[in-house]
Amino acid sequence: MLIDTCDRGTAKAHFLAATIGAMTRRKLEDAAQQYVAQRLPKLIRPEMAARVQEHKRRGHQLVLVSASPALYLKGWATAAGFDAVLATELEFHDDRFSGHLASPNCWGPEKVRRLQQWFRGDQPRVLYAYGDSQGDREMLALADHAWLRGHGEMPPIDA
Numbered sequence: 001m002l003i004d005t006c007d008r009g010t011a012k013a014h015f016l017a018a019t020i021g022a023m024t025r026r027k028l029e030d031a032a033q034q035y036v037a038q039r040l041p042k043l044i045r046p047e048m049a050a051r052v053q054e055h056k057r058r059g060h061q062l063v064l065v066s067a068s069p070a071l072y073l074k075g076w077a078t079a080a081g082f083d084a085v086l087a088t089e090l091e092f093h094d095d096r097f098s099g100h101l102a103s104p105n106c107w108g109p110e111k112v113r114r115l116q117q118w119f120r121g122d123q124p125r126v127l128y129a130y131g132d133s134q135g136d137r138e139m140l141a142l143a144d145h146a147w148l149r150g151h152g153e154m155p156p157i158d159a
Contacts, residue, residue: 008067008135009105012088016069017099025095032072040076047154048130049080054157056081061124065115067107067135086114107135112142128157 006014020028055062062082066073070087077085091102104110116123129136129143140146145155 007105008107009088009101012067012105013099013101016090016097020097022096022099025092025097028071028090028097032069033075035072036076040072051130051154051157052080052082055128058157060128063115063118065106065111065139067105067111084118086111086118109138111136111139115139115142126158128155130154 023031052062061084063084063086064073064077064082066085066087068087070085070089073087074085086106088104088106089102091098091100106114126145127143128145129140130147130149131137131140132149136148140148145158147154
């Protein structure tokens, strides 16, 4: 077992290189669209889908911040009403996946860095954040109202 032999980003790049190899961007985009259409909707928890809709109804900006590849998240997030996706980007050379990440893995402190960069110093008056793993803790600490799956009830939406 190779626990603690490399950081999460390097491990993710190695895993992706081993599983998708030098697949073309078009082939990966097609696979991502198929995944978003057929599998991803079954993974979205109904309470989170309702929460997204309530924030959207109230006119809040919605930003999906994830360590998952942006390649498949962007299409789904746009359809779900998100304003932006801050996620791990894959690197391509000559229109083929290079086996490397084009951005730092969007996990832990990187989530906060990306979110603050996206705000450009204009953080919202009230910030809600939702997470489901330890990689969300730093981002949740930034929020006025934070919820981590498995740790109590979601906060009410006040604003």
